[in-house]
Amino acid sequence: MLKNFYTKLFSNHNSERIYGLDIMRAVAILLVICSHSRFLLFPISNKFDIMKSWGFYGVEIFFVLSGYLIGGILIKQSQNGFSFKKLKTFWVRRWFRTMPNYYLVLLFNLIIIFVLKQQSEFNWHFLSFTQNLFNPHPNFYSEAWSLTIEEWFYIILPFLLVLIFKVIKSTKRAILLSITIVFLFSFIMRVNAVYTSELSWDESLRKIVIYRLDSILIGVFSVWVQFYYPSLWKKKYTSLAIGLALLCVAIFLSETQLYKQPHVFTKIFTFSFFNFGTAFLLPYFSKIRHYKTRLGGIITHISIISYSIYLLHYSIIYRIQCKLFYPETGSEGVMAFSAFILLTILISSINYKVFELPMTRLRERFSKNA
Secondary structure (H helix, E strand, C coil), X not given: CHXXXXXXXXXXXXXXXXXXXXXXXXXXXXXXXXXHCHHHHCCCCHHHHXXXXXXXXXXXXXXXXXXXXXXXXXXHXXXXXXCHHHHHHHHHHHHHHHHHHHHHHHHHHHHXXXXXXXXXXXXXXHHCCCCCCCCCCCCCCCCHHHHHHHHHHHHHHHHHHHXXXXXXXXXXXXXXXXXXXXXXXXXXXXXXXXXXXXXXXXXXXXXXXXXXXXXXXXXXXXXXHHHHCHHHHCCHHHHHHHHHHHHHHHHHHHHHXXXXXXXXXXXXXXXXXXXXXXXXXXXXXXXXXXXXXXXXXXXHHHHHCHXXXXXXXXXXXXXXXXXXXXXXXXXXXXXXXXXXXXXXXXXHHHHHHHHHHHHHHHHHHHHHCC
């Protein structure tokens, strides 16, 4: 019986998936959940606070991957022109993929606040993804800040692409011009904010929509290069070396942000170094097509459920676990941390199978009528 339950729960794998991208996505989500749960290990030693910056790394990888995957969809849909009808279809498919889970976990957060009788900074902007459009994200449903950035990317870039395509009938140039406009807008806004205001690097820059759209655009530019300049994409080892070098610089800069007073240069360019570094890894990892071991299957599964993990792990699972049991000794810390990881994977797997996957499949029905 347990074997049948396990098989049904974890039988999500699609032969068309690219295993290399699953590796990147799985690493990204594991970095995020380790960062958020590091306090469970504090009874052992404060040295685990080094995991604080891992959440930043994980989210930035997600931004580039999102841009890469969505950019590929837009390029394919644009080959015979990109119209408002295609734009509507694109939005329907994206929103069925992202919004149901987002609102479900938002509801869970509200229920927990009510049951525990806790204070919260919930406001109705959470319903329209505008809670951190221009201002710092409220201290509620804290992981939602990155989803807001992605949702606005889904709106702004494709809409601009439709308008530009009406003037420039070349798909290649229309996409590049759209990327350039949105990238420069976001980057210039961040530069202006850094030079005109005393903003914190984390809450007032990293987590605000208008300053971060350029990060996802780097992923879109990557797939544009892959599609139109395949000879460059084939230089995967050179690209890998450049990517690792850029990531080393970005990690050095990000550690400066988190533990010391950041310089203007680091406030502006840390994101770009890390995003370009991640983008340069894509030619190598996109060539890893399949896995052959059981570990590969686990990695793919974690990648598949990564969206559910991201939404559920901190504001729901971590909060409830800490309310019921918080470790006070080293052995309790190891147990609590291990239990958190296992519970997160199990509950996220159930949520994916029971809710996320069925809601995603609904988009096939509605996108046909879009």
